[in-house]
Amino acid sequence: MEHLDPDRLVLLALSEDSTEPDESMHLAVCPGCRSDFESLHHVATLAAEGPSLGEQSAAPDRIWQAIESEIAQLNRPVRVPDQPGDNRAFPPATRRRPRRLLAPVLAAAAAAVLAVAGTLAVTRTADRQPPDHVAAHATLSPLPEVPPAAHGSATVLTDGTIEIDTRDLPLTTGFHEVWLIDPADTTRMVALGNLSQDQDALLPVPPGVDLNRYRLVDVSDEPHDGDAAHSGHSLLRGTLTS
Amino acid sequence: MNSDDELAGQLRDGDEKALRAAYDLYGAAVLYLAQRLLGNRADAEDVTQLTFVAAWTGRDTFDPERGSMLGWLLGIARRKAVDRMRSAARSDRITETVRAQLPLAEPPETPDRIVDRLIVADELGRLPEDQRRTLQLAFFDDLTHPQIAAVTGLPLGTVKSHIRRGMANLRRRWEVDGGTSGSRSAGPSRAL
Numbered sequence: 001m002e003h004l005d006p007d008r009l010v011l012l013a014l015s016e017d018s019t020e021p022d023e024s025m026h027l028a029v030c031p032g033c034r035s036d037f038e039s040l041h042h043v044a045t046l047a048a049e050g051p052s053l054g055e056q057s058a059a060p061d062r063i064w065q066a067i068e069s070e071i072a073q074l075n076r077p078v079r080v081p082d083q084p085g086d087n088r089a090f091p092p093a094t095r096r097r098p099r100r101l102l103a104p105v106l107a108a109a110a111a112a113v114l115a116v117a118g119t120l121a122v123t124r125t126a127d128r129q130p131p132d133h134v135a136a137h138a139t140l141s142p143l144p145e146v147p148p149a150a151h152g153s154a155t156v157l158t159d160g161t162i163e164i165d166t167r168d169l170p171l172t173t174g175f176h177e178v179w180l181i182d183p184a185d186t187t188r189m190v191a192l193g194n195l196s197q198d199q200d201a202l203l204p205v206p207p208g209v210d211l212n213r214y215r216l217v218d219v220s221d222e223p224h225d226g227d228a229a230h231s232g233h234s235l236l237r238g239t240l241t242s
Numbered sequence: 243m244n245s246d247d248e249l250a251g252q253l254r255d256g257d258e259k260a261l262r263a264a265y266d267l268y269g270a271a272v273l274y275l276a277q278r279l280l281g282n283r284a285d286a287e288d289v290t291q292l293t294f295v296a297a298w299t300g301r302d303t304f305d306p307e308r309g310s311m312l313g314w315l316l317g318i319a320r321r322k323a324v325d326r327m328r329s330a331a332r333s334d335r336i337t338e339t340v341r342a343q344l345p346l347a348e349p350p351e352t353p354d355r356i357v358d359r360l361i362v363a364d365e366l367g368r369l370p371e372d373q374r375r376t377l378q379l380a381f382f383d384d385l386t387h388p389q390i391a392a393v394t395g396l397p398l399g400t401v402k403s404h405i406r407r408g409m410a411n412l413r414r415r416w417e418v419d420g421g422t423s424g425s426r427s428a429g430p431s432r433a434l
Contacts, residue, residue, distance in 0.1 A: 007402050010409050016386050043412045046355075046362040048381040053363050059269025063287050064262065067294045071258065074299065139292055139325065141299045144256075148300055153325070241288050 004033050013040035070239055073183045073216055074143060133158040138217045138238035146170060146235050154178075154217040154238060156205065162192060166199040166219060169235055174223040178203060179230060180214035183239070189230060190214055194222075215240040246311045253301040261298050268312050269294070271360045272319045278356050279323040289326055293319040312364050313419035316357050354421030365415035373408035376401055
């Protein structure tokens with residue numbers, strides 16, 4: 001038998017006609033016609049299901065507004081104050097500090113974690129929560145000048161830590177530092193700590209930091225210049241959502 | 243239709259209006275896919291947001307030669323939804339959603355099939371008017387070719403040719419952009 005006529009194949013695919021015995025036999029032995037028939041039948045089935053997409057609601061404007069503001073943040077470089085001594089632009093937590101103070105700062109952060117852990121321990125006797133309970137999450141995307149393969153994620157756990165996991169960050173002669181920034185005023189930020197060699201870190205979130213406000217997670221490339229302020233060179237960013 | 247090429251060009255030039263146009267055209271489909279995959283409206287909205295932000299930061303990776311913008315966006319949305327499911331597997335909100343879905347009698351639709359359906363519906367909307375109209379009568383009103391000829395007043399031969407060409411267009415688009423495109427030769431499932 002000859003190959004099936006294209007019009008005939010369409011009729012069969014739409015189930016408008018059933019196959020004659022000789023057509024069935026041909027479909028059984030001819031891979032070309034069979035593949036045509038199967039593809040057309042699949043597409044016809046998919047198309048006929050189309051109206052169920054009516055459940056599909058229009059994408060609301062509030063999502064667009066969120067997209068727009070996140071993009072605006074991505075495109076805006078961190079404003080670094082011109083005057084080294086100008087502390088007014090910074091909240092106390094990010095006051096310019098010499099690097100040599102880092103150890104005490106870390107110690108303070110560690111103490112803060114202990115304090116949080118203590119609070120949680122007390123809370124937990126009443127309400128047992130798994131220690132790895134997720135409070136908020138952000139997907140970290142590369143900024144325009146950064147190689148597009150770079151990416152990562154940030155997960156705030158209810159035990160007061162933030163888990164930073166990054167991939168393919170560009171090489172640095174300095175180090176990578178993690179910040180929480182207030183998207184409404186990007187001069188306001190909290191330094192969380194540095195990423196280790198393997199580009200991951202579990203960092204304490206200083207107690208009292210309002211994650212609704214400081215919700216923009218930023219990973220920056222910092223030179224070893226002894227300047228504790230943000231270098232202005234952001235690599236990855238993402239917004240925490242709970 | 244060339245609008246994908248134009249949109250792609252504007253996107254690559256960093257024109258935010260192109261992203262807005264893409265959102266207006268395809269935001270509903272992205273939201274639909276995310277909602278079907280995550281079963282949770284709040285997460286679906288988050289993933290829709292992540293998808294368009296990622297589309298913006300990764301705008302250089304869209305190549306109109308390799309598929310449509312809708313196919314590209316749905317691919318991003320699918321990965322973001324999977325990321326979300328994995329990272330939030332520990333969160334009660336999701337486990338509860340997942341648990342709530344378990345008793346469903348029918349097996350959940352595969353992501354491939356949801357993408358396929360969105361792609362075919364999109365292509366149907368792009369067909370020339372005469373092809374679209376005849377196919378809609380065949381698919382949705384379940385009319386036979388002779389009935390379509392009677393309803394539209396078109397000769398039967400014309401109805402047949404509209405339907406044949408319309409089907410060929412739907413099939414071509416599905417082969418380029420469907421959920422399994424790119425992996426079809428390697429097997430039917432790009433399983434998640």
